[in-house]
Amino acid sequence: MSSSATGNSQNKPIIMLIVDTLMDETLQKAIENDKAPAFQFFMEKGQYFPDLVSPFPTMSVTVDTSLLTGTYPDQHNLPGLVWFDKQENRLINYGSSFQECRKLGIHQTLEDAFFNMNNKHINQDVETIHETLWEQELESTSINALVFRGNTNHYYKFPLLVKWFARMNDNLAVKASEGFTYGRFSKYIPSNQNQHFWQRFGFNNTFSTQELLHLIERDKVSPFTIVYLPDLDKWIHKHGRMYTKGIEKVDHQLQNVLNSFDSWEEALEKYTWILLGDNGQAWIDSDxxxxxxxxxxxxxxxxxxxxxxxxxxxxxxxxxxxxxxxxxxxxxxxxxxxxxxxxxxxxxxxxxxxxxxxxxxxxxxxxxxxxxxxxxxxxxxxxxxxxxxxxxxxxxxxxxxxxxxxxxxxxxxxxxxxxxxxxxxxxxxxxxxxxxxxxxxxxxxxxxxxxGASHGGLHRQDSLIPMIVTGTDSSPEYLRMIDLKKWILSMLVKQ
Incomplete structure (x- = not known):
């Protein structure tokens, strides 16, 4: 598909920013303390929904699959971060902890996360947003999202250390959206510096926003672009639900994106923005x-x-x-x-x-x-x-x-x-x-x-996330993650 296909959209391109573990209570506190001007700008210029419901279990891979497919796990078949595959008679783990992954085998864990999750484990009978847009000859882009299944073959570029230590095969294709960033293993900017081992190989907020800015500055934003910002999750895990400094750090990244335009208002004129979390986190006792x-x-x-x-x-x-x-x-x-x-x-x-x-x-x-x-x-x-x-x-x-x-x-x-x-x-x-x-x-x-805090559970603390929308007066039929796909497509695809 050529980039000219992007002209088929009748509406503004949509940029969706998924801030892992964004929660209403923490966000409101940061804004109240004047520590989140970019979030506040988006909220004042658009619609705010504080209580969007995530699927269960409230783990990012399951949530993101529900977002992209518009279905709960009974249809998309990605049950959680850790689950037992009866057909293969083994425990699947996409990366819960290094200790667990080491015991299960580093190679197998990475193969599941890099290839099998998107190529095999998600039900082939459900369709992702990326696949639907492809059929409509509309380009889409995924930047650092964990779930990204599309119609385009991509090949990772594994560092020698990873290829040697984990025996990873970079001749194996993964099916993804046409535009595709996945840390240092697939990226737009050759010199992106935020990709070292100690920076989680590019799975960090700075890397994600720099990849987005690369597209914005070159006017190459797809009709639909999803950008995953992972860092708040680890900060909340460590410091607890009300760690507003995490919101401040994310807000600085949003400010960098907005500052790339002549004015913040211009950003809203050019694109429809959707900012949301994926799951919440519940507090964990200190004993x-x-x-x-x-x-x-x-x-x-x-x-x-x-x-x-x-x-x-x-x-x-x-x-x-x-x-x-x-x-x-x-x-x-x-x-x-x-x-x-x-x-x-x-x-x-x-x-x-x-x-x-x-x-x-x-x-x-x-x-x-x-x-x-x-x-x-x-x-x-x-x-x-x-x-x-x-x-x-x-x-x-x-x-x-x-x-x-x-x-x-x-x-x-x-x-x-x-x-x-x-x-x-x-x-x-x-x-x-x-x-x-x-x-x-x-x-x-x-x-x-x-x-600190943790998630996965059924409780509202794990399950409710906020969403900010600018550039449209429309909204999903219901405020659940599984209802976003239909709504997003209604803004992009001619009816």
């Missing part, structure tokens, strides 16, 4: 003993798969820990059904949601309160997203109000659809669980964030 829910201790009656050994004949359980959420798989569903795990989890009052499939129903239990709840699609109850459900039992387990047959969600946004999609996201016999704010799960080698 290590309280904060960490150790699943190995909880299930020490069973044989848990060791990361460095893979699945062995004697193994009974596999743990797929996604920070504040976990998959727990049984390897012998006949003699060890996942319902056998429930009593262990119910004993821990830090665990607020336990769910598994039971025939056509989804069963819910909790460690925070007694009672039973079950639900399934279709029925007499309808929620704010026009989804219909059958519900039996105590709705308080999921903080749901069922007045007048209308479902009102509380601490767990769009919780029925999100739980159902998670339990139907991939093959296997598994149970899922989530913990209250203040806590996170650990298994073998899991990252921990004691005294």
């Amino acid at each position: 290590k003993q309280k904060a960490l829910v150790d699943l190995r201790n909880m299930f020490n009656d069973y044989k848990i798969m060791k990361l460095n050994k893979g699945v062995m004949p004697e193994d009974q359980i596999i743990l797929g820990v996604n920070e504040r959420m976990t998959f727990i798989y049984t390897l012998d569903s006949k003699n060890l059904p996942v319902s056998d795990f429930v009593p262990y989890l119910e004993k821990d009052e830090r665990i607020d949601m336990i769910a598994w499939k039971n025939s056509d129903w989804i069963e819910i239990r909790s460690g925070t309160q007694k009672g039973k709840l079950k639900f399934r699609p279709d029925g007499d109850y309808k929620d704010d997203y026009d989804q219909e459900w059958s519900i039996e039992g105590d709705p308080a387990l999921l903080d749901i109000d069922l007045g007048d047959k209308h479902i009102k969600y509380g601490e767990y946004p769009d919780t029925l659809a999100r739980i159902a999609s998670c339990l139907n996201s991939h093959e296997g016999d598994y149970l899922i669980a989530s913990v209250k704010p203040g806590y996170e799960f650990i298994g073998e080698g899991s990252p921990t964030h004691v005294g």
Whole structure:
């Protein structure tokens, strides 16, 4: 496709900036303290939506796939950062921690993250924004986004150290958007300095914004460009939810982008801007003993798969820990059904949601309160997203109000659809669980964030993110990540 295809758009090009772990409360505090003038400018000139709902689990790879495909995990099939692939009989990990990845194998982890996630693991029957725009002969660009599947073959340029140490093959193509930046491994600016090992090989805010500025200054911005700014996530993980200095640092990058125009107003005249987070983070207790829910201790009656050994004949359980959420798989569903795990989890009052499939129903239990709840699609109850459900039992387990047959969600946004999609996201016999704010799960080698913040969970602290939109009065049908694709395409594709 030639660059002339960009002329097919009837509207202004869209630049979407995904600020990892951007949260309303933190953003508002920074603006209140006059520390975020660029964010404030965008907000005053456009629309502000404080409570956009992310999919579950609230991990970036799952969230970004939902954004690009307009579907929950039951359709796009990318369940989380860590999950068990029944077909390949192995645990997939796209990079939760160096310790876990080292035990699973550095080569395999990098191969999954660089190639398999986009080429193989995302369901081929769903279409990304990049693929839809390609069919409409409209160019799109992805800058440092973790999920980027498109129709164009790209080849990474791995440094010699990476090729030697991790045995990475740079003759293997990855399918991506036509314009494509992925750290130092695929970039526009040959001399971009922010790409060294200690700078995460270019996966940082400065690198991302410099790549965007390269396109803006040369007037080569695609009709749709997505730019991923990853740094706030690690700062919030370390310092906690209200680390406003992180917002200040991101704002300086936004100012650099706006300052590349003759005026900040010109930036709004030339482009439609969408600024949003991907997931929130919940606070984590500073007491290590309280904060960490150790699943190995909880299930020490069973044989848990060791990361460095893979699945062995004697193994009974596999743990797929996604920070504040976990998959727990049984390897012998006949003699060890996942319902056998429930009593262990119910004993821990830090665990607020336990769910598994039971025939056509989804069963819910909790460690925070007694009672039973079950639900399934279709029925007499309808929620704010026009989804219909059958519900039996105590709705308080999921903080749901069922007045007048209308479902009102509380601490767990769009919780029925999100739980159902998670339990139907991939093959296997598994149970899922989530913990209250203040806590996170650990298994073998899991990252921990004691005294900071973490995500993955079902709670609103993990799940709600803000979005700023300039250049259009339109908005998504519903304020959920899965509703953005249809809305974005409506602004770019002639109806």
